[in-house]
Amino acid sequence: xxxxxxxxxxxxxxxxxxxxxxxxxxxxxxxxxxxxxxxxxxxxxxxxxxxxxxxxxxxxxxxxxxxxxxxxxxxxxxxxxxxxxxxxxxxxxxxxxxxxxxxxxxxxxxxxxxxxxxxxxxxxxxxxxxxxxxxxxxxxxxxxxxx
Amino acid sequence: xxxxxxxxxxxxxxxxxxxxxxxxxxxxxxxxxxxxxxxxxxxxxxxxxxxxxxxxxxxxxxxxxxxxxxxxxxxxxxxxxxxxxxxxxxxxxxxxxxxxxxxxxxxxxxxxxxxxxxxxxxxxxxxxxxxxxxxxxxxxxxxxxxxxxxxxxxxxxxxxxxxxxxxxxxxxxxxxxxxxxxxxxxxxxxxxxxxxxxxxxxxxxxxxxxxxxxxxxxxxxxxxxxxxxx
Numbered sequence: 139x140x141x142x143x144x145x146x147x148x149x150x151x152x153x154x155x156x157x158x159x160x161x162x163x164x165x166x167x168x169x170x171x172x173x174x175x176x177x178x179x180x181x182x183x184x185x186x187x188x189x190x191x192x193x194x195x196x197x198x199x200x201x202x203x204x205x206x207x208x209x210x211x212x213x214x215x216x217x218x219x220x221x222x223x224x225x226x227x228x229x230x231x232x233x234x235x236x237x238x239x240x241x242x243x244x245x246x247x248x249x250x251x252x253x254x255x256x257x258x259x260x261x262x263x264x265x266x267x268x269x270x271x272x273x274x275x276x277x278x279x280x281x282x283x284x285x
Numbered sequence: 286x287x288x289x290x291x292x293x294x295x296x297x298x299x300x301x302x303x304x305x306x307x308x309x310x311x312x313x314x315x316x317x318x319x320x321x322x323x324x325x326x327x328x329x330x331x332x333x334x335x336x337x338x339x340x341x342x343x344x345x346x347x348x349x350x351x352x353x354x355x356x357x358x359x360x361x362x363x364x365x366x367x368x369x370x371x372x373x374x375x376x377x378x379x380x381x382x383x384x385x386x387x388x389x390x391x392x393x394x395x396x397x398x399x400x401x402x403x404x405x406x407x408x409x410x411x412x413x414x415x416x417x418x419x420x421x422x423x424x425x426x427x428x429x430x431x432x433x434x435x436x437x438x439x440x441x442x443x444x445x446x447x448x449x450x451x452x453x454x455x456x457x458x459x460x461x462x463x464x465x466x467x468x469x470x471x472x473x474x475x476x477x478x479x480x481x482x483x484x485x486x487x488x489x490x491x492x493x494x495x496x497x498x499x500x501x502x503x504x505x506x507x508x509x510x511x512x513x514x515x
Contacts (some may be wrong), residue, residue, distance in 0.1 A: 153470060165459070174457040181371050181473040191409050202469070239508070 139207040141175065141234040146220065147189075147227040150182065156200055159225045164204065166219050172208030185227075191222045199227050205234065246253040 144167075148159055164174055180201035191197045208216075213231055220229040251257050274281060342350075457465045477490040 156470065157463075157466050160469075161462065164462055164466075168459055171312070174462075174465075175452070176455075177457060178474045179469040179472065180475065203474075259489045 139173070139209055141205065141207050142213065143208065143234050144204040144216075145232065145234045146202045146204065146229045147185070147196075148202065149194070149196055149225050149227055150198050150200065151225065155166045158214070159223070160202065162223070163220065163226070166216060167204070167206050167208060170208055170212035170215060172212065175205040175207065178203040178205075183270065189227055191227045196227050 144163075146163065148156060151159075160177070167174060179205060182198060182200050185197055185199050189199070191259070216233065220226045229277065246254065251262075276282060475489040478486050478488045480486050
């Protein structure tokens with residue numbers, strides 16, 4: 139089962155109701171044969187824009203992140219279930235990828251141009267290239283006419 | 286030859302030489318239709334089924350022509366017969382001799398061909414054995430590599446399974462769901478962070494400080510170092 143991340147926005151409501159909504163959402167994951175890895179609360183934040191859902195306009199929402207494993211076929215059912223939930227404003231599933239290791243090369247990149255290895259290579263390449271000289275094909279090693 | 290004669294010229298010639306000695310009459314005269322009509326114009330409907338009357342040669346003319354042609358034919362026959370006779374004289378060999386020579390040639394050619402075939406077969410044999418050797422070597426290498434890859438894969442999977450098993454203790458089950466929700470509500474997480482030019486990272490915007498990102502990066506670095514040292 140692949141790991142997914144559910145980003146879910148709940149409408150503003152008292153804490154008890156939030157708990158019950160979260161419970162509803164998570165139990166439906168369990169019902170589909172899923173495993174929940176963690177539940178995170180990102181807080182009660184302003185939405186980036188006015189969101190209208192289930193006939194109400196929301197400018198603030200409770201942001202939650204649920205990391206879970208479940209069969210890919212169950213995602214559509216879950217999405218449909220959350221769509222029908224009146225307390226859920228928005229929801230979205232993401233596939234969790236292992237974080238990539240990126241080597242930091244900022245120290246090298248901040249050097250002045252001639253000290254950078256890349257630039258040095260380019261300069262060498264430029265030196266190795268000879269300038270093309272036009273040949274008159276006259277059999278003479280000089281240009282016979284006035285230039 | 287005179288495919289495009291000027292009608293005016295014809296008239297002039299007629300007037301100068303008279304009708305009897307006109308060089309453009311008889312076989313030399315060709316009517317050029319498209320001096321009058323466009324080249325693409327079809328045959329006129331009224332002329333479509335007209336059959337032109339066959340021209341009659343004068344009798345004495347026909348007789349003379351026949352005589353000339355007979356003579357010509359006799360000469361040609363004579364020359365041909367002479368050439369045939371000369372050729373037959375130059376080739377004084379019976380068909381049996383020729384046939385035996387052909388057979389000899391053929392047997393010689395077959396012999397030579399067999400010799401060449403043997404040579405080529407030897408070369409082919411050598412090449413095929415060499416190729417088979419190379420192929421066997423390649424297959425062996427492939428098998429070894431496949432086995433190695435398989436082992437690596439199994440090792441990797443074992444590692445993943447082990448890590449998952451370790452992690453599975455922290456998984457949320459229906460039993461501790463309430464606690465997990467309570468904990469999440471009590472501890473908001475914030476993944477935002479700020480970084481200054483010296484590389485100092487400050488996590489969080491509104492929520493509590495969480496070292497999740499930092500931990501991930503550190504773990505990755507450790508792994509990388511371990512991999513490079515080993």
